[in-house]
Amino acid sequence: MSSALTDLCPHPIVQAPMAGGVSVPQLAAAVSEAGGLGFLAAGYKTADGVYQEIKQLRSLTARPFGVNLFMPQPEYPGASTGSTGAAGAAPIDAGAVDVYAHQLAGEAAWYETELGDPDSGRDDGYEAKLAVLLDNPVPVVSFHFGVPSRDVLDSLRRAGSLTLVTATTVEEALAVERAGADAVIVQGVEAGGHQGTHRDIQENDGSGIGLLALIAQVRETVSLPLVAAGGIMRGSQIAAVLAAGAAAAQLGTAFVATPESGAHTLHKQALTNPLFVRTELTRAFSGRPARGLVNRFLREHGPYAPAAYPEVHHLTSPLRKAAAKAGDAQGMALWAGQGHRMARELPAGQLVEVLAAELDAARAALSDRSSDRGEVR
Template identity: 40%
Template sequence: MPIQLNSKLCQIFNIRYPIVLSGMAGIPNMAPLVAAVSNAGGLGTLGAAYMTPQELRDAIHEIKKRTNAAFAVNIFAHVGPDHYTNFDAVNEELNPIRENLGVKKRTQDEIRTSNHFEEQLGILLEEKVPIISTTFGLLSEHHMQKVKSLGIKIMSKVTTVEEAVQAEKRGCDVIVAQGSEAGGHRGTFDVSSRPSGANIGTMALVPQVVDHVHIPVIAAGGIMDGRGLVASLALGAQGVQMGTRFLTSAESGAHEVYKRALLDSTEESTVITNAFSGRPARGIKNDFIQHWEASLTKPLTFPTQNTLTREIRNASAKQNNPEYMALWAGQGTRMLTDNHAAGDIINQIVEEARGIISF
């Protein structure tokens, strides 16, 4: 079968090109990038996991003002309650970093993570968001029925064939097969027995997932250009998801120091760490990660570790100091471009892919 850019994924999501923006939670003001990707023919995705209900609603309204095209919103599924086992040891290990940044020391009573999942999902249903994507697991059968009753499509991230099969059985319309090259959090459903997540490369994962499910598969992890798109389509995927590729775009809300760190990095710069959030994620190795690795201290589980380190990350960003920020990035950073418009990036990827396919 010849490789075609107008895949089944394009029909399901009503998009021109099989290119999906990854939902990157925690980066401010991403509505312009989401809309720009959708306007260019891809599928923009808002990373909403850490947003308050009002922030989420405002962001959705901003996206709708900027585009009439389809877009998605990503939320975290099955985030458990706070756990404070080993809190004192972890908290003590962070104090030298706090002192370095001028951040106040914190007690256990001050660390509480807000869980807005039900309110977030309710807003997505009220706003009739075209596509909902999930990370860390699947919507419950009850939630899935509510979403499906409104005609909203569901896309879920997986890191193993077993997770992909579960997603299809639950009723997902599309699966994102995330290889270990991907930046940011691993989408692994259960990391209790996998401290580093399921570390299967994109090239190995995608065809195996494709062979075991009957719904469209999107390839994610290390894909940066038309070559990666064509390779993914050749492996049986119906499209690609990219996050790192758009972080240095003109419309990205990423901090300028973060963008510079990405542009200065190489394929050897990133590591998978649970130091910032308590869940495995790929990012550029900096002083925070090195400090944590040297301490040999086990982090708190997600989301408590993430809440405990947030003040440190925010202070580091305000001081234009990349050494204590979470610099999430995939392994393809040598292929990044500086300040190109998202639409130009998509057009370049599509033209390169067409050139390869017609060769």
């Protein structure tokens, strides 16, 4: 996989797939054209929407790219989904969702909108999107929120796609290896947006593992190549994760502020706005732990949001859209990693080039220091 990934992208830089409209074809194309690996996010889109974005991306670049899928969520603990996606998750408490909806009634009145239907579906059109990717193979397919079945991974491999699956613990990485994926995306707790945990357990909130520690633990246990994700904003950090044993680095927040990104202007500005001083893992917007900039909505509702994904996501979707339309960043989901203050408003292709230059400089400095120590001895 390391050599296969190198063949796909000269620079070991992967643009994270960010659902919700951030990872648009223009962003993925710019990253891939610059020698990184651009990604589309299939989450929250229809199967036809995914097909149209792939078609558009192919019109913008002939370079390799990837598509990310969300694993379907089971209807109840241990429910069979043809995968290990979220198996063992805590039962959804419909009563808790109703209570949260009641709490959000004031938000709906303020933004003059209705709350969404929490029962709008749990599989995110998974099977239909898989069919699109098997009929129209792409170079790389990645998965979030669980592990696909071996049959799915084998089918994608036969179609010519490399497969990557997110893991946030050693146990999850082992599950990825057993399923037969080509590589593991090791996601540290520093990462912005949703943690790709396979099991959504309430007690896991805030207790995740830092990226460098996670790479070391997974590297000693799993033989698959690793792609490191979580708070990476500079080439020197890419050098660090590569030295720790990763084959490539995946960056999300670093690309949010680029002009090609589909993120709302308020989201881009908030990354470096002194008003937003820190990030926090929260269930406030989706019912699953996700890291975002601390704003009013997160402070007021985060402590009370139930562990209910995607029910809470569906419930709050109209609120988030209304807040964005009203220009109110305090009601939006401002997903961001811990390194958000280091965001640079550079064109995506230029950002890849800068990161690659920083990576080369960091490696050269490390080599020089090693040589100096050798001379002293």
